[in-house]
Amino acid sequence: MNPYKRSPFIKVATVLVYFFLYAPIIGLIVFAFNSSRTNVFFGGFITQWGPLQMEGSTVVQSPCGPFHWFCDLTQNREVMSATKNTLTIALISTISATVIGTMAALALQRYNFKLKGFSQLSLYIPIVIPEIVMGIGILVLFSQAFNFLNSSLGLLGDSRLTLGLPTVIVSHIAFSIPFVTLVVQARLQGFDKSFEEAAMDLGANELVTFWRVTFPMILPGVLSGALLAFTLSLDDFVITFFTTGPGATTLPIYVYGLLRRIITPQVNALSTVWVLVVVAIVFLLQRIQSRET
Amino acid sequence: MSEFAVELQDVVKRFPTPEGGEVLAVDHVTMQIKNGEFFSMLGSSGCGKTTSLRMVAGFEWPTSGEVYIEGIAQGHTPPFKRPVNTVFQSYALFQHMTVFQNVAFGLEMDGAGKDEIKKRVARALEMVQLTGMDRRYPRQLSGGQQQRVALARAIVKTPDVLLLDEPLGALDLKLRKEMQLELKALQQKLGITFVYVTHDQEEALTMSDRIAVMSQGKVLQMGSPVEIYERPNCKFVADFIGTSNFLEGTVKSLEKGMANVFIPAFNTEIKGIVSGEVSVGETVAVSVRPEKIRLADKAVLNQNCFEGTIDLVTYIGSDTHLYVGLNGMKLKVWEQNKISSLDPTAYYTVGQKVWLALFPENTLVMASE
């Protein structure tokens, strides 16, 4: 028996909160099919397929029909290069952070060493300080270090060290490591040491034990850590904002830049694609986690 | 081949505690386990039995002392270089591998050929009656079946010594009894040494050739089940194995393996067999097993015979358990129900006066510590 289960108040509140969560996203998606170029009001769907035809600022006919803005997106060089940057950053930082974070999780869960307390504590810093503080700190570090190196090495013009893809990637690795570590660590907590002892008992040395037993068993944890790192990197705005430089624009930075100027349904199309990709990733994450239990 | 399969010589193991202190898990343990023997380490949790076993397996290294396997000092030899295999309490089956892959793992590590692996895995699975299960995953098996896989995985490499760490702890009572007999049969069939760790005294008595009773990191007594049960060398062992009545007293005299002990509570002397070592004047425990006390309606002995009143009667089917009060003490007495009767007067009743005969040959005098 549960006195609250059928409480109408809870049900109504739930529906309203879900509506609050989804109404903006649905609106966003609907406007991705807007025939009105200015995107101020909804001018109806683009219904005709064929060569591009405009009436004032309204798209009447498009080779892609209602998906006009999605096709338009692929023509946008800035979007494509931002997509490339975003994926490059996410992939490299995810792989690095996953390897490093998994190692740290193993160290913290299995071993005793001098700086253990300090290491564990340092992982919580990114969680308890605002992202902007971390972003500012990294920006200050890089700009001061680059200033110093540029002047002391006498670097000029194009050879000067500046912010760019490498600085973004390194920063993304830094903020992803704690999340990977904490996720893998949580999985390791339920991991009985006797599995490894059994492998060694049966004749496997430390390396074989790790690859044949430990790693396959913690793989779901490592994968969900990696997916988390990947989504965090894709999603990040603040840290990227402060560590990025010319030629290293990511999608969130690009969208932010657009929003301060002109908005076309293209942004909605981009957002729609983004939401779909995220839904796929989150779905995958959930599957991994539910398979584990 | 050395006479002893496993030898622990003056082994000490200390663990650091998180608070920076140390715990003494194993305290100068010396034991010799013969080839082909079913040897049990018995004790309650924290007595050092599992740590001792883990030092034989190589998961821990002794702080001081030495572990020998087949006469060879092991030093810091890692587990994967020792000729022993372990059955874990939690089974530790690799969840991501099938039954076949689990059992084959050890052979694979030895670099055995595919055909040989197939043949030997099949034979091991047959031995534990799991033929046909080789494609299943551990989570698809019952607890008893998982236990058998763990067993097959450990015996497939035909180790010199098989180490078993409370392998039956997670099974229900009925299955445990079955597996006890099966394990014993398996050990005789394989002819290899089993070192078995358990906290269950009945299990140890059922299966073992010899038992080491451990407490607080020390071995208190080592011997056959009969020796351990019938001649415990101290109060702890007598109390841990089976049930006993204890009387406290002082040794007055010793002759030919018998002792006369003055019991202050009875203000008289009791005669009993010396079990272990005691000396005149020492404060000792006098132990009598409840099933070895004879009840009578009159004094049947000149000595060791007392009159008491029945305090509690519990009928448990095969036996009747009684508490008999005398001189402010309560003694447990178990009477076998040898006659089938519905007549209440055929059984003892509360308040009835009875005589207790503690025959000297059933009465043991032992160190109280």
Place this chain on the structure above:
Amino acid sequence: MLKRLRENKSSQGTLLITPTLIFMVGLLIIPLLLTLIISFGRRSADGNVIYTFGLHNYIRILGISTACEGGQSLCFDPLYANILRRSLALAFNSTVLVILLAYPLAYFIARAHPKRRNTFLFMVLVPLWTNFVIRVYAWMMLLRTQGVINSVLGWLAGLVGIPFAPFEMLYTPGAVLVGMVYEFLPFMILPIFTSLEKIDNSLYEAAADLGANPIRTFLRVTLPLSMPGVVAGTILVFIPVMGTFIVSDLLGGRQVILIGNLIQRQFLDARDPTFGSAASLILMAMTLIVTFFYTRKFGFGEEIVAA
């Protein structure tokens, strides 16, 4: 060599943690220390940093001014203090609103049938992982004068024949509050759900058995047991609301300036990194103080990781 490593568990651990420590020290701790050092410095003419030691940046934020009207030597300039106060008030209001919205939903999910629970959770995760900037943009579209909300309201008004003048909603403090609540709502739902899920059904039964009505059961059993989740959620919401500058930037226009906007501008438009560093550290100190007192009072456990 290998043998020595094998026997020394401590050096194995050290080896595994080293890369993480390099990143944590190099990109977290050193930057924070550097921020601290710079915050005592001065801005040079070209926007660079002159390393000196002075508390002038902190004095400026706290509003103690030496350039006063009326010839006083010292006076109070409330510009930055107001920004701090506004940020704190907004963070507080957003957190309270988020708790009020998140709790019923979390409760609903926690008490839902286990089979459907994952679907409901999934529905919370999708908005959470939709990009932050995109979510702000969605609200821009809803709140604009010619936006979705006004259009729908105008259409409804037209149906019943009431004259309708569109509301000015975008670029107001209310828009920023709504945006913040929307952005961080999932961060509250997940930890509260985690702590509610742990409550065993028998506790509700026991409470009912002992004569507690639903409201008393909620106040005496459910709420206290879910407090760790509320605390974890509060930290996960309060800290980012304090530091965010995009929401106020895009939904508040120039109307709503928060400490996050102040810091951002020092590093971009105004180009005084020393003052920006000081503001950044003040922000960090404020969040740490709030977190510290809050967790010391209530404590929080694994719920924070669950999200």
